[in-house]
Amino acid sequence: MEHILEGNRRWVATKLAEDPEYFHKLSVGQKPRYLFIGCSDSRVPGSAITGTGPGEMFTHRNIANVVVHTDMNLLSVLQYAVEVLEVEVILVVGHYGCGGVAAAASSKQYGLIDNWLTNVRDVVRLHEAELLRIKDVNERLRRLVELNVIEQVRNLAKTSIIQNARKRPNPPKLHGLVYDLHEGLLKDLEADTEELDEFDHIYSTDAPEEKAPEAGAEKSAPTEE
Numbered sequence: 131m132e133h134i135l136e137g138n139r140r141w142v143a144t145k146l147a148e149d150p151e152y153f154h155k156l157s158v159g160q161k162p163r164y165l166f167i168g169c170s171d172s173r174v175p176g177s178a179i180t181g182t183g184p185g186e187m188f189t190h191r192n193i194a195n196v197v198v199h200t201d202m203n204l205l206s207v208l209q210y211a212v213e214v215l216e217v218e219v220i221l222v223v224g225h226y227g228c229g230g231v232a233a234a235a236s237s238k239q240y241g242l243i244d245n246w247l248t249n250v251r252d253v254v255r256l257h258e259a260e261l262l263r264i265k266d267v268n269e270r271l272r273r274l275v276e277l278n279v280i281e282q283v284r285n286l287a288k289t290s291i292i293q294n295a296r297k298r299p300n301p302p303k304l305h306g307l308v309y310d311l312h313e314g315l316l317k318d319l320e321a322d323t324e325e326l327d328e329f330d331h332i333y334s335t336d337a338p339e340e341k342a343p344e345a346g347a348e349k350s351a352p353t354e355e
Contacts, residue, residue, distance in 0.1 A: 220303070
């Protein structure tokens with residue numbers, strides 16, 4: 131722990147030397163522009179790879195950067211970011227060399243995490259034909275990383291939180307990015323959610339409600355001929 135505490139003290143000293151009011155300004159509140167949904171991998175720190183500082187980016191991370199519609203942790207972060215913090219941009223960020231994606235693509239059993247990785251295996255099922263055409267295993271895994279990000283952006287668009295936000299002015303923009311550990315660069319996958327429009331009758335949570343019968347109104351009995 132001393133290593134951690136000493137690192138913290140050095141960081142505080144550096145920040146105060148740059149701006150004596152630095153921590154006071156942070157303590158006033160946050161107004162981040164971005165929500166970062168990324169992988170828990172220790173090599174992919176969201177603020178560092180995007181060049182953003184404290185207060186600029188709200189963050190949620192999990193194994194293989196997946197958006198699961200029953201994950202109350204992610205949904206709570208998403209709702210708070212969208213409805214309270216009013217973030218302008220939501221980034222789903224995967225990375226090449228993701229251990230979670232590689233584990234999902236294998237036929238091995240890893241324990242409890244296998245249940246979580248089923249979300250990535252669903253991506254394999256959806257895109258199996260494309261993936262099987264890629265003969266090189268490493269290239270196939272790289273493509274799966276990209277497809278996983280794209281599908282998680284689409285999963286974001288399906289949530290009632292994002293659907294409700296899109297009824298209001300200036301809804302957050304959704305982007306899918308992939309980080310290359312070898313180069314340090316982010317690649318925009320230009321994930322498209324417009325194709326979900328043809329399935330609006332399935333995913334929409336804004337279906338018209340049936341009108342309730344007026345008070346005092348009674349159903350008329352069928353007349354006999």
